[in-house]
Amino acid sequence: MPLNSRTIRVETLSRVEGEGALHIHTQDGRLAEVQLEIYEPPRLFEAFLRGRPLEEVPDITARICGICPVAYQMTAVHALEAALGVRISPEIRRLRRLLYCGEWIESHALHMHLLHAPDFLGYESGIAMAADHPHEVNRGLRLKKHGNQLLEVLGGRAIHPINVAVGGFYRAPRREELAALIPDFEWGLQAAIDTTRWVAELKCPDFERAYDMVALVHPDEYAFNEGRVVSTTGRDVPVTEYEQIYEEVHVPHSTSLHSHTL
Template identity: 45%
Template sequence: MATDFMTEQQATKTGFPGPARLEGDAVLDLRIDNGRIENLTLHISEQSRLLAAFLEGRECFEVPDVVARICGTGPVAYQVSAVQGLEAALDCRPTPWIQAMRRVMCCGEWIASHALHIHLLAAPDFLGFPSLAEMSRDFPDEARRGLRLQNLGSELIRLFHASSSRSAGVRVGGFHHVPSKAQVRQLVERLRAALPDAEALVAWTGAIDLPRSEQAFVNVALRHPEEYAMCAGNIVSSTGLNIAAERFERHFQAHQNPPGAGYSLFDGKPYLVGPLARLNLNQDRLPDPVAEALRKTGIGFPSRNMFHSIVARAVEVHFAITDAIRLLDGYEPQMSYVGVQAHAGSGFGCTEAPQGILWHRYDLDVLGRVIRARIVPPAMHNQARIEEDLYGALQSFGPERSDADLRLCGEKVIRNYDPCTACSTDFLKLHAVRT
């Protein structure tokens, strides 16, 4: 993930070690005194990718293709947040059809990312398997269903000539290409056929015997007056915040502390973003069939159990399929983009990536070149909340346990938030000092 973009020279001056891209690595430092955790710090070194060398001085029209490479599981959200910010800076207003089709791509990303996380990471953790391969021996139908849903989400992204892992479909003002009616009609049929799978996924995750972990935390997400927020709306919180994206920096303090991970605080305190926070704040925006599937689980939302995130992901898979059908039903191709002229300006964008809100800011010069770019990704929003959760979980689990046991417990907690470090099942390096 990335926060303030830094040049290679700036990174060297701050003491940031290593290459510009570090994948799937996290370090948990613990200081344990007489059986009690006295200090806990989580370093997600992957959060800083030094992208200023690629963005600063470049034309704004190059930005969407560059930021799509920041996150392998959220390229669409990065592109859509970027073009929102750039279009605001350039006074460009895409048509309602373009906005709707961008939402379709985001639906595909939610389906693919959530299906992958549920079946590859979360379900094996909760059901006691070391990996999806072992889980599939006892749950072959569920594993195959997860792969079908993940593939469907990827196909929905590729509908706009975008790779499911390296999106290249979005441009400032619209799209590079739009699909034909025949392509869309075929995919809508597949989406309709997948609705029973999506409903069954909600029921299955709701029936898993999840750990009981009631916690007090602040939920933060987008909220739209008419729909389940994904690509538009104000930033709201469970404590009453309701602001437009351009006011983000007045309430959220985002920091980068090389060589440690970046983190963000809301009025000085940790907060939660992601599927559980979204569902807690937007349950009333779910369409009736999805709301009914959730009701049948018997799980009450808003929920303070962080492990209900797996259920929230399943609900959002069901929702995203339902919403994509709504948006594509009766599809007619239209102009793929609106014209835009480069000039100076500043703009902000904010969308809901699968992992949580993704905020962008861009400042452009008179030629439309990037002077400054800033991105606050989901992992940075959740960093302080993860540390807070880790402290409670490990203290309850027992600091006197072996380092190997503490590491495994910590991995399960971190994976539940779905930062990019969760790409592997064995990613956490534990440094424990006992006195």
């Protein structure tokens, strides 16, 4: 390897939801290539869902991830309802959105306080960071706990929920179950605001790059359960046309699929 070329290999990324490695290659003191390697084996859910009763699909797809099961579960149930022509009631829609919020609360609280913050603040782990920042770590753990509680009430359990069904839920939450969560989420609202202010003060390096950024967009709300696929380059299509403008491909260094514009 030439003297002016250098490769940095981080073979195990410990603060991600999953298993991965990072390879960074520089040439003449400039960044030449970065490869994020996801080396978890493929889960092959598409194959072993074939022939299963449709009632099993939401529960099976929830097993794809223990931290973000609702994302996979909602995707599956939406696809089944679209195929069957099932329309859900506004009440079911609101409860599903609330279920999804529970996942976002617990997942994002974990990420910000225990996975991301140690890197920004120079600690080897969240445990080490807790010695100097006990308030922030405890806040993150409590936020995650309350997100999990919401998943338990609406989803049946915090990890791999089992209450989502085609057309609705197997069991509706009781009023008193939801009311019992109100005091904790009143605290959680202020805790989320405090977290946002704290994260905004973290020092980030200046970095700009031209991306074709793609997101789900809804005209009336922050989209994560429904919407259209919109990009910064002007694309705006329904979710059903995603595969007509983007292609998912395998790359040699990772089991994770990469999306490319067709």
